[in-house]
Amino acid sequence: MKLKTKLVIAFMTVILVPVLLISFFMCIVSHFQMNRIRETYNIEADIGEIVANSSIQIFTALSGQIQEAIQVQLDRDPDQFEDVDFLRTENGKLMGKYSYLIVRKNDEILFDGHSGKIPGLRAEDLPSYEDPSSMMLSGRQMVRGQYFKFSDGGEGSVFIVTAINEMIPEMRSLAMEMVISMILVLVITAAILTTWIYRSLLRPIGRLKEATRKIAEGNLDFTLDVQENDEIGQLCTDFEGMRQRLKETVEERMQFDTENKELISNISHDLKTPITAIKGYVEGIMDGVADTPEKMDRYIRTIYNKANDMDRLIDELTFYSKIDANKIPYTFNKINVTEYFLDCAEELEVDLAADDIEFGYFNYCDEDVTVIADAEQLKRVVNNIVSNSVKYMDKSKGKVNLRIKDVGDFIQVEIEDNGKGIAQRDLPNIFERFYRTDSSRNSSKGGSGIGLSIVRKIIEDHGGRIWATSKEGVGTVMYFVLRKYQEVRYE
Known part of the structure; x- marks a missing residue:
């Protein structure tokens, strides 16, 4: 409501x-x-008549009943009204109804039945014998008179007096x-x-006040129950949504901080390894250990390779910072698939031969197939995947195959190796940032843990999709697809 x-x-x-x-x-x-x-x-x-004119109604009914009884007595024996005992008896019947009798003979009061509880009337307050009215109102009392003749010819009158303000306690x-x-x-x-x-x-x-206090104290692990279906309930619902988003933001921030610390630790370790090797070979040269041209050439080449490893790590870290800020510099162009991947294959063959790894290239696409892509970033994808294959190669005769296939509106790139493979429990997470199937920090399997996350980001930014299949001890196949470029023809 x-x-x-x-x-x-x-x-x-x-x-x-x-x-x-x-x-x-x-x-x-x-x-x-x-x-x-x-x-x-x-x-x-x-009821309406009683409420509208209660005093008159009740007094009329009460006095009328008594008048009838008095009239009977007057017709029978008017001289009884000179009998004080008789008058006291009749007066006692009226006292319970907040009324009393006054009997007058000529101008003399024979009987006055008022008590201290009921205000009395003076003789001059009573109506005269000439007054034709039989009912009068005197102050807070209502009087009804009845006139008669005594047996001796004297004029007599009987008055019923009722206190108006006392007569109806109901x-x-x-x-x-x-x-x-x-x-x-x-x-x-x-x-x-x-x-x-x-x-x-x-x-x-x-509840909102209590929830606000908890948030102010830094406690986000609670739930604001919403039971109302009105504006206040909607406010509670919005507040609960805000709390959930705030909690998610805090958790993401904490995870981000943890990942950054892990990244710094990983990069520090991976930079320290080639630096240590460079220092060792430089000291060997300075100490004269490289005393032949062959040793000198080998030392210098090793120093160069280690410097390249450092450069690659720094480049990877720089690119990661651009991913985090969504500032990857893309330059999209139309690329011929056959020509582009042939160049990639030639470079990979040379690099893998240095690591004594057999390389195979297979292209199943037509020569005119093209895609819209950033050539430099796409090469980064291929190189990162191949580098992972080399890093986790555990066979004496390593193999890496690159296959390009035409799958309808897409081209599918497959990079297969015969390395150690990936466990099924790890396979869904390999494209997450900082996820490493091998948590050891040895020099042969080091790395920042962001290589495959960079790969996924680049492929998704190209409108494609990437996934992997693997079998432990047999090897891994990485797949990604890119949409073909198709000319729009206007008729």
Whole structure:
């Protein structure tokens, strides 16, 4: 649910829920209290009439009932209303209903039944005999009078006096219960909304705060669980994605630092080996050990070869730095496959002959087949693969074969050797940077560990693909393919 939708729901809930619940509770409470009022005061009016004019309704019903009883007594014996005991009995019936009797003969009060709990009326407050009204309101009291004649001819009147503010305790209870109901409804609604907002907003924000604190402390090994499907949930999802990317970046950085340290260690070792050899041969020349022209020529040639090894390592390191910065200087041209690989084969044959390795070249492509490639970088690919074959050659009669094949829209180059081979567990990783199947650092199998990663990078930048097959003890075949160049003809 969207956060905007939640706010709208919360707004509507604050307005509608209290209104509906208060109305519901008011109906229940008022129904219960009105039934009590009906039973107490014998009122048959409906709830609306009772609430709208409760004092008059109840007083009318109450006084009317008593008037009927008084009228019966007056018709039977009006002089009873001079009997104090009789009047006390009748007055006691009214006291429980917040009312009392006043009996007057002529202008004299014969009986006043008010108590300390109910305010009394003075004689002058009572209506005169000439007043045609039978009901009056005096302050907070309602008075209803009934006039008659005593047997001796004296004028008599009986008044029912009711304290308006005291006569209906049920109405007070009703009002109090309604107020309490409204407060409870508001409190419950607020509690529900607070819980909902806490679960929807504060809880995910708290998780975000905790996750931020962990990242600030350098701890990225945690997971931010996302349970919401709103803007806050999307924020948590984005934050978790950021944490994962940050963790990957840190891990890549650590791996990069480790690989750089390994590279420096590898290059240092591989540079130290030819330098040590050069120093030894130079010292031999300086000490006069090379005392014949043949020895001198052999020493100088060895020094030259070792210097070439150093130059190759430095060149490889320089090229690696360009790969890391994606700044490899490519110069793409249209190259004739037959002519180009024939030149490569001639150079390889000379170099491999010096290492006493047999070389074979086989071209199965037509003479007009061409590719778009960087001649210098493509030669680097072939030389790096062949150098690896020579480095790991363990046969007394080494062999390296170069085959060029036509495979539809591509040419496929295969470089095969009969060296020690590569274990199947290592084969998927040989094109990774710094991966070496032989972790030993002897001089015969040294190397930076980046040669084949450079090969893969160059081939992929040419739009090609490279892979290898190998069998331990038998040899390895490296394959790479390049797309043929085809002229676009317009009709």
